[in-house]
Amino acid sequence: MGKDTLPKNWPAGISYLLQPSYAPHVTKPQFQATKSRPPDLATEIPREFPRGPSSLVRIALIHNPSHPANGQAGLFATKCLPPGALVLPYYGQVHHSSNVAHEQSDYDLWLDRDVDLAVDAEKAGNEARFVNDFRGVSTRPNCEFRECWDLRRGERSIAVFVLPAGKNTNKKLVAGVRKGEELLVSYGKGFWGKRRHEIEGEGTS
Numbered sequence: 001m002g003k004d005t006l007p008k009n010w011p012a013g014i015s016y017l018l019q020p021s022y023a024p025h026v027t028k029p030q031f032q033a034t035k036s037r038p039p040d041l042a043t044e045i046p047r048e049f050p051r052g053p054s055s056l057v058r059i060a061l062i063h064n065p066s067h068p069a070n071g072q073a074g075l076f077a078t079k080c081l082p083p084g085a086l087v088l089p090y091y092g093q094v095h096h097s098s099n100v101a102h103e104q105s106d107y108d109l110w111l112d113r114d115v116d117l118a119v120d121a122e123k124a125g126n127e128a129r130f131v132n133d134f135r136g137v138s139t140r141p142n143c144e145f146r147e148c149w150d151l152r153r154g155e156r157s158i159a160v161f162v163l164p165a166g167k168n169t170n171k172k173l174v175a176g177v178r179k180g181e182e183l184l185v186s187y188g189k190g191f192w193g194k195r196r197h198e199i200e201g202e203g204t205s
């Protein structure tokens with residue numbers, strides 16, 4: 001892919017995806033499950049939603065010693081994003097989550113628990129792989145990963161959404177994301193519990 005078709009600050013060595021990729025071990029029934037819309041899945045990526053580098057966000061390196069991901073990258077709003085807005089889909093490699101050859105990466109999100117499919121953006125993905133967790137950065141998340149139905153591809157997907165108005169954490173109403181503000185989600189206590197466990201394990205080996 002040409003340099004101009006990559007988002008600014010896209011890292012060398014990671015493939016930029018314009019759509020999900022599928023691991024070769026994904027079975028036909030699993031693939032078909034991604035193409036079948038659950039009746040209760042109301043959230044959609046509209047047909048006209050643009051593909052390719054997003055104009056709503058930018059990847060930036062964090063140079064801030066008080067930021068817990070200092071030295072890494074994060075994702076920042078290039079314009080004001082209203083509550084509830086769809087920001088961008090989360091692309092990566094769709095894979096069988098209990099595939100023994102695959103160790104869960106920090107870029108792994110569930111796509112369909114019924115058929116054990118997850119999306120891993122460690123080696124290939126889009127800008128959404130740079131969304132950091134709010135802990136140590138802000139008092140609350142301003143975005144969330146949400147399951148949705150991609151009308152462009154007729155496919156189940158995960159996307160980053162601004163938290164809707166009225167959804168509050170720490171009793172504060174979420175008011176969208178300001179221009180220049182970092183997009184932050186909650187990875188969940190499970191993510192950090194596993195991380196703590198791994199670090200403690202390293203200490204004892």
Ligand SMILES: C[S@@+](CC[C@H](N)C(=O)[O-])C[C@H]1O[C@@H](n2cnc3c(N)ncnc32)[C@H](O)[C@@H]1O
Binds near residue numbers: 073074131133134136
């Ligand atoms: C999905 S990546 C996010 C993008 C990452 N910052 C990068 O540059 O590739 C998840 C990793 O980001 C880092 N990270 C994200 N949020 C963090 C936080 N609140 N505190 C510490 N590290 C964080 C951790 O290293 C975590 O494993």
